[in-house]
Amino acid sequence: MDLKTVINYLDELLKTNEISDESLNGLVLENNGMVSKVGLAVDFNTSVIEKGIEEKVDMMIFHHGPYWGSPVPITGSFYKKIKLLISNNIAVYVSHLPLDLHPQFGNNSSAMKLLGFENTEEFGNYHGINIGRKFSLKEPTRFEDLLTLLESKIGKPILYWKFGEDFIKEGAFVSGDAVFSLPEAIEKELDVLIVGEPRHYSYSIAKDNNINLVFMGHYQSETLGVKSLGKHLSEKFGLDTTFLSESTGL
Numbered sequence: 001m002d003l004k005t006v007i008n009y010l011d012e013l014l015k016t017n018e019i020s021d022e023s024l025n026g027l028v029l030e031n032n033g034m035v036s037k038v039g040l041a042v043d044f045n046t047s048v049i050e051k052g053i054e055e056k057v058d059m060m061i062f063h064h065g066p067y068w069g070s071p072v073p074i075t076g077s078f079y080k081k082i083k084l085l086i087s088n089n090i091a092v093y094v095s096h097l098p099l100d101l102h103p104q105f106g107n108n109s110s111a112m113k114l115l116g117f118e119n120t121e122e123f124g125n126y127h128g129i130n131i132g133r134k135f136s137l138k139e140p141t142r143f144e145d146l147l148t149l150l151e152s153k154i155g156k157p158i159l160y161w162k163f164g165e166d167f168i169k170e171g172a173f174v175s176g177d178a179v180f181s182l183p184e185a186i187e188k189e190l191d192v193l194i195v196g197e198p199r200h201y202s203y204s205i206a207k208d209n210n211i212n213l214v215f216m217g218h219y220q221s222e223t224l225g226v227k228s229l230g231k232h233l234s235e236k237f238g239l240d241t242t243f244l245s246e247s248t249g250l
Contacts (some may be wrong), residue, residue, distance in 0.1 A: 001035045001237055003059070003091055006186040009060075013105075014098040024067035027153065029082070031048075031091035035059045040226040040234060042087035042219055044092075046081055052098075053088050053245045060085075060244075061229065063107075063222050065094030099225040100175060101131040102216045105232055107175035108133040110224035111194075113154040115173075124174040124181040124187075132174030133180060134190070141165040143212055144194065158250070159198060164212040168192050175221040186211055196221040197250060219248045 007027045011017060016026045033134035039057035040047045043064045052060050066072065066081070077212055085092060098172065100107050112120050117135040124132030141149075146168050171174055171192035174181045177200045178195040185193040186209045193211060196218035206213045223243070 001239065003031060003033045003035050006035050006038075006059070006233070006239075007093065007170070010093060014094065014095050014102055016098050018128070019098045019101075021097040022069050023065055023094060025065070025094050025096055026067060027091065027093050028067060029085055029090075029092035031058055031089045034240065035091065037242070039239040039244045040230040041141075041246065042044050042226060043246060043248070044081070044094075044223050045246065046077065046084070048246045049081055049084050049090070049245050050070065050084065052090060055242050055244070057242065058089055059091040059093065061093045061101055061226060063096060063226055065092070066093065067094075071109060078199065081141055083138070088237065095229075097129070097131060097223075099125075099229065100222075101129060102225070105225060105228040106131075107222050107225040108173050110228045111154060111173045111175070111221070114152075114224070115149060123172045123184070124178060126178075126180065132172055132178065134169050134170070134172045134188070137168060140169050143192070144169075145170060147214065150194070150214065154216060154224070157214050157216040157218075159215040161203065161206055161213045161249060163207045164210050165191050168212070175216075175224070176218050182206065182211075182213070217248075218250055234235065 038058045039052040039060045040124050044062045044066045119136045120133045122130035123134035168191045173194045176196040179199045192199045194214040198215050
C-alpha cells in the first residue's frame with residue numbers, strides 16, 4: 001500500500017496538524033513509499049526497532065517519538081537507531097497528544113471501552129485541551145472491586161493510595177504522566193483519579209483532600225491507544241499489524 005495514503009489518513013483521523021504538542025508528531029521518517037506491515041509501540045528505542053526488524057515491518061507508529069522540543073543531533077545511539085530504520089526501509093510515524101485524546105482510538109477512550117464505562121466526558125485540561133476521560137458509574141462500586149476490574153481489563157496497577165471513599169461513583173482516567181489533573185479531580189469532587197505514574201508531591205495533596213489515586217504505570221496505560229489504532233488500520237486497509245512490546249515496568 002502507498003505510504004502517502006496511510007499518512008494522509010492518519011493525519012486526518014488523529015488531527016495531527018491541529019493539536020499543539022511538544023512532541024514532533026506525524027511522519028518523521030520516510031521509507032521507499034510502500035507499506036505492507038505496521039509495527040506499533042509506545043517508546044522509540046533500539047530494542048523496539050530491532051523487534052520491528054524481526055517482524056519485517058516497513059512502518060512503525062510510536063506514541064513517544066524521537067523528537068521533543070529542540071532538534072536532536074544524529075549522533076551516538078540516536079544515529080544507530082536512525083541507521084537501523086533507514087537500512088531496513090522502515091518509515092516512522094508519531095502520535096503523542098493526538099493519540100492520548102482521540103475520542104475513538106485514544107489511550108483514555110480505549111480504557112473506557114475496555115472497562116465498560118459508557119457515561120463519560122472530557123477531562124484533564126492540559127495546556128487548553130482535555131486529554132483524559134471522566135466517568136460516572138451506574139451503580140456505586142467498591143474501590144477494591146474497581147482495582148480488580150482494572151487488573152482484569154488493562155493490567156495490575158503498580159501502586160494505589162486509598163485516601164477517599166470506600167465506594168466509587170465518579171472518577172477519571174488520564175494516561176501517562178497525568179498527576180497534573182489531580183487539582184481538577186479534587187475540584188470536581190471525584191472519588192478516584194486513575195493515571196499512569198505518581199509524583200512525590202501528589203501524595204500529600206491526595207491525602208489532604210481525601211481522594212483515591214490509582215497508578216496504572218505510564219507504559220501500561222499507554223499501550224491502549226497504539227493497540228486500538230493498529231486494529232483499526234488492519235480493518236480499514238487490510239494491513240498486517242503487530243504490537244511491539246517493551247515494558248518499562250513504570
